[in-house]
Amino acid sequence: MATLAVEVVYRGIFQRTLARNIVRQIVFAARKDGKIGTAFGRYSDSPERNGIPAKQFAIVCDTALELEESLAVYEAKAVDVTINVDDSMCKGIESWAWYGLQPINELTKSDGTLIVTSRQDADSLIEDIHQKDTPYDLAIIPSTVSFSGLWVYKDDHTDMRILGTLCKVCPELVSLKAMLESVQEQTDNSTKVASVQRAHDRTTTRLVEPGEGNSETPFSFDMPGWKTMEEGLVIRGIPEGTGFRGGDEGYQPGRSEVFKKWSVRSMRPVINFDTCIKCTLCWLQCPDTCFDVTPDGLYDANMESCCGCGVCEAVCPVPDCVTMVSEAEFNDNNSQWDAWTADKDGYNKWMTVLVDQTKTETRTHGFHHVGGYDEEITATEEA
Ligand code: SF4
Ligand code: SF4
Structure with a gap:
C-alpha cells in the first residue's frame, strides 16, 4: 500500500x-x-x-x-x-x-x-x-x-x-x-x-544535506483568527504619496504595508540612469505604481511593488535604458538608484554585464516571443 x-x-x-x-x-x-x-x-x-x-x-x-x-x-x-x-x-x-x-x-x-x-x-x-x-x-x-x-x-x-x-x-x-x-x-x-x-x-x-542552503527566515504575517477580525469588510486605501523617502523633493507613492510582490517576479527591470531622458513613460505606464521619482528627476523601480510585468521595458523609448533581467540574478530588493548614486562606474559595469548576458538568454515573459518559438524549438532539437 x-x-x-x-x-x-x-x-x-x-x-x-x-x-x-x-x-x-x-x-x-x-x-x-x-x-x-x-x-x-x-x-x-x-x-x-x-x-x-x-x-x-x-x-x-x-x-x-x-x-x-x-x-x-x-x-x-x-x-x-x-x-x-x-x-x-x-x-x-x-x-x-x-x-x-x-x-x-x-x-x-x-x-x-x-x-x-x-x-x-x-x-x-x-x-x-x-x-x-x-x-x-x-x-x-x-x-x-x-x-x-x-x-x-x-x-x-x-x-x-x-x-x-x-x-x-x-x-x-x-x-x-x-x-x-x-x-x-x-x-x-x-x-x-x-x-x-x-x-x-x-x-x-x-x-x-540538512542545514544546507539559504539560512534566512522566510517572512511571515500573523493570520487574523475569526475572533480578531473586524466587523464588516474593510479594504484599506493606499496612503497618500510623499516626497522621495519623506523629503521635500521627488515623489514616492504610498504603498501597502503587507502586500509585497517579491515572489511574483520572474524578471525585474534594470535601469540605465545615464541614458534615461526623463520622459516619464515608465512611471505613467507601470500598472503597479512602482516608480519612485528621485530628487534628480530619475525613475527608480521599487522592488517592493514590482510584479515584473515588463511594461516599463516595452514603453521606454531609449534602447537598453530599461532591460528585464532574470530574478535569479538578484539577492536583495535594494534601490538601483542608490547603487548608481554611490558608485556610477561600478553600477554601470554591473549593469552592462547583466544586460549583455540577458541578450544571449531566451528567458522572456512569453509574449515577447510570439512567433519566435518555431525557430527556437528547431535550434533546441538540433542542439
Ligand atoms: S516590470 Fe511592470 S511592475 Fe515592474 S516596474 Fe516595470 S512596469 Fe512596473
Ligand atoms: S521610460 Fe525610459 S527614458 Fe523614459 S523616464 Fe522611464 S527609464 Fe527614463
Missing part, C-alpha cells in the same frame, strides 16, 4: 499548460503500471494571475480506497517530489492561501526530490533554496525556463524532460516503460518519447 504525491510549482497563467501536461501525464502513465491516481489544481475556481506562483498536484495510489483517503485533505501536506518549473521561485513563493513566503521545498518529504528547470548549477540554486532539517535530492533539468501558458504554448519538450527525470528519481511512482508507452499513446510523437528517454538517462542528483 502506498500513496505518492507530486506537486508542480509554476507561474500562474504563463506556465499553466506546462504544469497541467505534467500532472496529467503522470496519472496516465501510472495507470499503465496498474495504479490509480488523480491530477488537480489546488483551487477549483483557480484565481490565477500572470506570474503568481501556483500549484498543481498528481496523487498516485495502489488502490481506490487509498486515493479517496488522500483526497479528504485540501491539498497534499507533504510530497515525494516537488517540481519547480521556474528557478526564480527557488527563493520561495507566496501563493494563494499562504501567509508569507513558503520555501520551495516546504512540502518535500525527507529523502524526497526537488526537480528544478534551470541554467544555474546546483550550488547557485542551493544558495537561494531555504534550509531544511531533513535531507533531500536536487535534480536539475538544464534548460531555459519554459513559458507554456494559456495563450502562448512553447512546446519545447520541457514537460517530457521533467517526466523522464521523474521516472529516474521516483521509479516507485511510475516506471519508465509505462511513461514511454503512455507518452507515445497520448502524443503520437516519437521525438517526445525520445526526449523522455534521454532525460531519464542523463539525470543526476545532488544530495542536499
Whole structure:
C-alpha cells in the first residue's frame, strides 16, 4: 500500500499548460503500471494571475480506497517530489492561501526530490533554496525556463524532460516503460518519447544535506483568527504619496504595508540612469505604481511593488535604458538608484554585464516571443 504525491510549482497563467501536461501525464502513465491516481489544481475556481506562483498536484495510489483517503485533505501536506518549473521561485513563493513566503521545498518529504528547470548549477540554486532539517535530492533539468501558458504554448519538450527525470528519481511512482508507452499513446510523437528517454538517462542528483542552503527566515504575517477580525469588510486605501523617502523633493507613492510582490517576479527591470531622458513613460505606464521619482528627476523601480510585468521595458523609448533581467540574478530588493548614486562606474559595469548576458538568454515573459518559438524549438532539437 502506498500513496505518492507530486506537486508542480509554476507561474500562474504563463506556465499553466506546462504544469497541467505534467500532472496529467503522470496519472496516465501510472495507470499503465496498474495504479490509480488523480491530477488537480489546488483551487477549483483557480484565481490565477500572470506570474503568481501556483500549484498543481498528481496523487498516485495502489488502490481506490487509498486515493479517496488522500483526497479528504485540501491539498497534499507533504510530497515525494516537488517540481519547480521556474528557478526564480527557488527563493520561495507566496501563493494563494499562504501567509508569507513558503520555501520551495516546504512540502518535500525527507529523502524526497526537488526537480528544478534551470541554467544555474546546483550550488547557485542551493544558495537561494531555504534550509531544511531533513535531507533531500536536487535534480536539475538544464534548460531555459519554459513559458507554456494559456495563450502562448512553447512546446519545447520541457514537460517530457521533467517526466523522464521523474521516472529516474521516483521509479516507485511510475516506471519508465509505462511513461514511454503512455507518452507515445497520448502524443503520437516519437521525438517526445525520445526526449523522455534521454532525460531519464542523463539525470543526476545532488544530495542536499540538512542545514544546507539559504539560512534566512522566510517572512511571515500573523493570520487574523475569526475572533480578531473586524466587523464588516474593510479594504484599506493606499496612503497618500510623499516626497522621495519623506523629503521635500521627488515623489514616492504610498504603498501597502503587507502586500509585497517579491515572489511574483520572474524578471525585474534594470535601469540605465545615464541614458534615461526623463520622459516619464515608465512611471505613467507601470500598472503597479512602482516608480519612485528621485530628487534628480530619475525613475527608480521599487522592488517592493514590482510584479515584473515588463511594461516599463516595452514603453521606454531609449534602447537598453530599461532591460528585464532574470530574478535569479538578484539577492536583495535594494534601490538601483542608490547603487548608481554611490558608485556610477561600478553600477554601470554591473549593469552592462547583466544586460549583455540577458541578450544571449531566451528567458522572456512569453509574449515577447510570439512567433519566435518555431525557430527556437528547431535550434533546441538540433542542439
Ligand atoms: S516590470 Fe516595470 S512596469 Fe511592470 S511592475 Fe515592474 S516596474 Fe512596473
Ligand atoms: S521610460 Fe525610459 S527614458 Fe523614459 S523616464 Fe522611464 S527609464 Fe527614463
